[in-house]
Amino acid sequence: MPHQKPDIPPLKDLTIDNITDNVHAINSGCEDPRTRFLFERLVTHLHDFARETRLSTAEWETAIKFLTDCGKICSDTRQELILLSDVLGLSLLVDSIDHPKPPASTEGTVLGPFHAHLSESVESGSAISHDPEGEPLLVVCTVKDSQGNPVADVDIDVWETDSKGFYDVQYAERKGFDGRAVLRSDKLGSFHFKAIVPVPYPIPDDGPVGKLLKILKRHQYRPSHMHFMFRKPGYDPLITALYLRGDPYETSDAVFGVKESLIVDLSTAAEISGVCETYNVPATMKVLKYDFVLVSDAEVIALRNQKALDAASSLGLKLKLDNGLLVRDD
């Protein structure tokens, strides 16, 4: 087959000092300005990392094998690369960048690798956890906007582990969903359901990321928490979780998710006026009450754009926004 000499800047005799500019040169043919900017920064940081550490071939081989093993262990119900991103603090960082919250909003936190798409929709009031070993918990919540108005018809994904600290999807033999469901807020922005009191649990330690935490002498526990994800057109999706105050891992979450505003104290039904009667639960039943605040898409987009431009300016980079994403302003 005939080969023609490509029309690009000549690349030859590349060294520690000139390789980066030359990779940029060959990547600069990319037509999408955002992809071009992402790869410029990615290659710069990747190369600077190798240059600063004087990365050895043996270490590079270890990294190649580690990432390969992470990919290999992934399945429909396990995502080791998200777990890696979580334990390196990247997930929390990206969520903070992408979903900046105005002061009125409930804070967001890490999604984690155990959210399941297409979990079952249930009526408000349903029991979503059927683990007989779990301590029963009534969860009573509202969803409001930043002006205090109830937000009806919000889809609310909820997920938590069983009493042993495992999500349903971690059981190879599972028959269906448990400890997770999708609820919907009513006209008053309310929803409630029966679950179990969350327990601390280890993130999976039988894969490459678990081994990494051992090498870093880090424990693999997450403090007791319950995940929530709120979605309604016109509102910024809220991915968050509620944490139990006093958990031994409250200030050492393996994936950096805990925020003070998301820490809750549990009550008993008897301690809150009307709860026993309204929800028909025994006086000793544990209750988690929380009022979530959703903010509009428009508010978050404006805030994200402003923060992106501020960051670009403070970095001294000549950038502009293109569809809400930073690109070079050439």
Place this chain on the structure above:
Amino acid sequence: MPHQKPDIPPLKDLTIDNITDNVHAINSGCEDPRTRFLFERLVTHLHDFARETRLSTAEWETAIKFLTDCGKICSDTRQELILLSDVLGLSLLVDSIDHPKPPASTEGTVLGPFHAHLSESVESGSAISHDPEGEPLLVVCTVKDSQGNPVADVDIDVWETDSKGFYDVQYAERKGFDGRAVLRSDKLGSFHFKAIVPVPYPIPDDGPVGKLLKILKRHQYRPSHMHFMFRKPGYDPLITALYLRGDPYETSDAVFGVKESLIVDLSTAAEISGVCETYNVPATMKVLKYDFVLVSDAEVIALRNQKALDAASSLGLKLKLDNGLLVRDD
């Protein structure tokens, strides 16, 4: 099971601005100083990349899926993550850092993902390629040290594609090795073998890395070349390749491997005195002649250490060498 509060600095309310220092704090318990330093720089660059680009959740998801797909497509004979490292220039950079060459030495270049461990040892003079469509090539080489003395008993791994541009390991149905072998230099430092004239070939374009090159509008070709790896105790391993002058991709190698000192002109046997008789080949047979120079382990270690300390100093980082690897000098 009883849980005890771990004795580490408190981590809570982590934000875009404080997450990096907090990840460093929790990783600082790692006992190995080199691993500690690597993760400090890795986390810094990973977070800076996300902060500078204001990485979106959708882009992060694309990256997670990309790396997962790279891991999934890897097999005993395919290494997509090495290919990724190659096309981003990281492989060339790491090789340059790990194997700095004194001026007398043959230059190194990228290993590539198609080196096979345990390929077959053959006698000098053997034919290593049996592709009847290939143009026959006689390869006549010497291995000397930096003082010009022959180096005997060097193990020399050689590998090249067939005439269609595919390595033996890329054929699912292959019956054994072809286009690769391990030779050994004789008392005069000489070795020779019969192969075929290398052809340009595309790196695999049916996986995630091939798709990435398309997005970056880069061609996927490597210029015609033959790989060599030299190993003998006491000498720095030399991983290199020889490239044919005038190849259409000579200055646009998809993996940045070409160096002027590694570009060769082929002759015919008739053009070099005594070749036809010595090697019993026809006058029209193509011949590749090259004299390789190996340098001692000690020379390369001294040079690598000096360059690492120079780099640390120019970066203004307070570092020292520990077993030849940079660590923080606290």
